[in-house]
Amino acid sequence: MSFNFLIFDLDGTLIDSQRDIASAVNSVREKYDCDHLPVELVRSYLGNGIDTLIKKAVPEKMKKGIIKTEVRAELFRLFEFYYERCLTDTTVTYPGVIEMLEALKSKKKAILSNKSEYFAYKIVKRLKVSDYFIKVWGGDSLKGVRKPDPKPITDLIKLTDSDISKSLMIGDSANDFLAAKSAGIPCVAVLYGYSDIEQIKQYNPDFIAKTPKDIIDIVS
Numbered sequence: 001m002s003f004n005f006l007i008f009d010l011d012g013t014l015i016d017s018q019r020d021i022a023s024a025v026n027s028v029r030e031k032y033d034c035d036h037l038p039v040e041l042v043r044s045y046l047g048n049g050i051d052t053l054i055k056k057a058v059p060e061k062m063k064k065g066i067i068k069t070e071v072r073a074e075l076f077r078l079f080e081f082y083y084e085r086c087l088t089d090t091t092v093t094y095p096g097v098i099e100m101l102e103a104l105k106s107k108k109k110a111i112l113s114n115k116s117e118y119f120a121y122k123i124v125k126r127l128k129v130s131d132y133f134i135k136v137w138g139g140d141s142l143k144g145v146r147k148p149d150p151k152p153i154t155d156l157i158k159l160t161d162s163d164i165s166k167s168l169m170i171g172d173s174a175n176d177f178l179a180a181k182s183a184g185i186p187c188v189a190v191l192y193g194y195s196d197i198e199q200i201k202q203y204n205p206d207f208i209a210k211t212p213k214d215i216i217d218i219v220s
Contacts, residue, residue, distance in 0.1 A: 009171030012193030096212035150183035
């Protein structure tokens with residue numbers, strides 16, 4: 001089967017952004033006199049948007065598992081402030097991603113991330129890959145409806161006048177695989193991202209890509 005519309009996750013699929021996100025998280029923690037967290041731990045919190053990230057990364061500010069509304073707003077503000085300052089300090093596209101995007105230049109492509117659309121677009125713009133995509137959506141593009149809900153995928157397919165039978169989701173996490181399955185499209189699991197093979201296997205992705213080059217072969 002040849003796929004004509006490719007929907008890519010961003011963090012852990014196209015870009016490695018874990019260090020900059022961890023830097024912003026630790027700047028927030030430092031503000032509250034909390035110890036820094038290792039990058040690997042912060043990475044394990046990624047994939048569900050800022051709300052989940054903040055709850056897991058600053059549990060000291062929670063009471064009975066809940067962050068008060070005013071505290072939550074302040075944590076969000078601080079995280080976004082610090083993250084914007086270091087947005088692409090160390091963030092890069094994975095090796096082979098540019099070549100993969102260039103090889104698939106004739107295919108319609110979109111980004112569907114669970115991070116904010118503002119940050120997602122700013123990153124791909126700075127990394128000079130925005131021209132490859134007809135849409136860049138984040139977790140707030142549909143008023144908070146985000147992966148694993150299938151609606152962002154189905155809406156993207158409709159909006160771009162694409163054929164659902166020739167659409168493909170490419171990502172590295174459970175949210176990507178579950179959203180694709182619910183939307184009725186196949187998915188590619190990349191092994192070079194933030195999830196290991198054992199985590200990925202339990203979701204039975206349709207395809208496995210060890211490198212970005214494998215995506216070219218799958219799509220073609």
